[in-house]
Amino acid sequence: MTQTQTQKPYKLLIVDDEPDLEHLMRQRMRRDVRSGIYTLYFAQNGVEALERLNEVPDIDMVLSDINMPRMDGLTLLAQIPNIAPDIRAVVVSAYGDMKNIRTAMNRGAFDFVTKPIDFQDLRVTIERTLKNMEQWREALESRDKLVRLQNELNVASQMQQSILPTEFPDSDRCQIHANMEPAREVGGDFFDVFPLPGGQIGLAIADVSDKGVPAALFMMSSRTLLKGSAIGAMAPGAVLKEVNNLLTEENEAAMFVTTFYAVYTPETGQVAYANGGHNPPLVVHPDGSSTLLPGTDGVALGVFPGIDFDQSAVELSAGDLLVLYTDGVTEAMNADGEEFGMERLQSVFSESRPETTEAANKAVFKAVHDFAGETPQSDDITCVTVLQR
Secondary structure, X not given: OOOOOOOOOEEEEEEOOOHHHHHHHHHHOHHHHHOOOEEEEEEOOHHXXXXXXXXXXXXXXXEEXXXXXXXXXXXXXXXXXXHOOOOEEEEEEEOOOHHHHHHHHHOOOOEEEEEOOOHHHHHHHHHHHHHHHHHHHHHHOOHHHHHHHHHHHHHHHHHHHHHOOOOOOXXXXXXXXXXXXXXXXXXXXXXXXXEXXXXXXXXXXXXXXXXXXXXXXXXXHHHHHHHHHHHHOXXXXXHHHHHHHHHHHOOOOOOOEEEEEEEEEOOOOEEEEEEEOOOOXXXXXXXXXXXXXXXXXXXXXXXXXXXXXXXEEEEOOOOOEEEEEOHHHHOOEOOOOOEOHHHHHHHHHHHOOOOOHHHHHHHHHHHHHHHHOOOOOOOOEEEEEEEEO
16 A cells, blocks of 8 residues: 555554464564554454554554454444444454354444455455545545435435335245345345246345445345346356356455345245355244254355355245344344344244234334334344245
């Protein structure tokens, strides 16, 4: 990253409890520090990091490990906006730890790197993160820019809602319903329900790692690629593999999308599916009991090319209700910092089984909103329900 003579060094706060990391970071970035590009600050846990943020004004970026003593990285992410709302955060996580990475993104992390740290990749990530921060700051400098941005968001919201299905199958064999509530004007979640040859139905639900306009654009691209691949390659695992390869070809924003895709056969109740790092769907039985679909160990799409996606299949019996959802449901938080969780989702159906899929969707959204109360919605909420008749 180049730096003008008048521009101050970027201030980076590195938060990690490994004692050798500070020495390694200073060694690998010494030229940039000497050149006045970066000033480095260090903390060994989230508590120390918050102290540094209060002590040092105008820190530009936080690079934080997730697993640390006293206060972990996920808790730190939730606290940073109270001190520095416009700061950019990047998390360090173990390879394949998609649950923590997804939680970090939902709590405001801009990007992530995996351990062991590849310093070339880290340098690119830092530069990309700071570039995004500069662009955001430039936007904030002008009220006119903000007004135009709001107008564009309104248009983007209308465009996004227009591509999501609003009419769903309702026959003597099945009934389907779905909807999505974005946390912002536009969201990163999407769903799709579309016909396939032979009377089968394609079912998809997905969650992009970021929020706002960038996520919405990535969401629209992902949805288009998935639907196109689904028509050409029927097997769910093959569909996810093809979409993943296409997304990784040109992904300068380094986004990823968790995706569940299934081929549903109403005549038999069979659901063949593959899961790319997404929340496991729930099968609710007529007596109100429920079970999670077995996982297929797939990773999120858009990160690593050439990955194979395993697939599995289940057969729904008459009266079974298949519930697809995003983590905006299970990870919705109330004023006490509690998450809605899987048990509360299951209790929506165990206490009073809705008779239709539309009623089932409404019951899920109502339960989440009642639980969150006045707490602002932090993530998109999406739900797709399928009733086998």
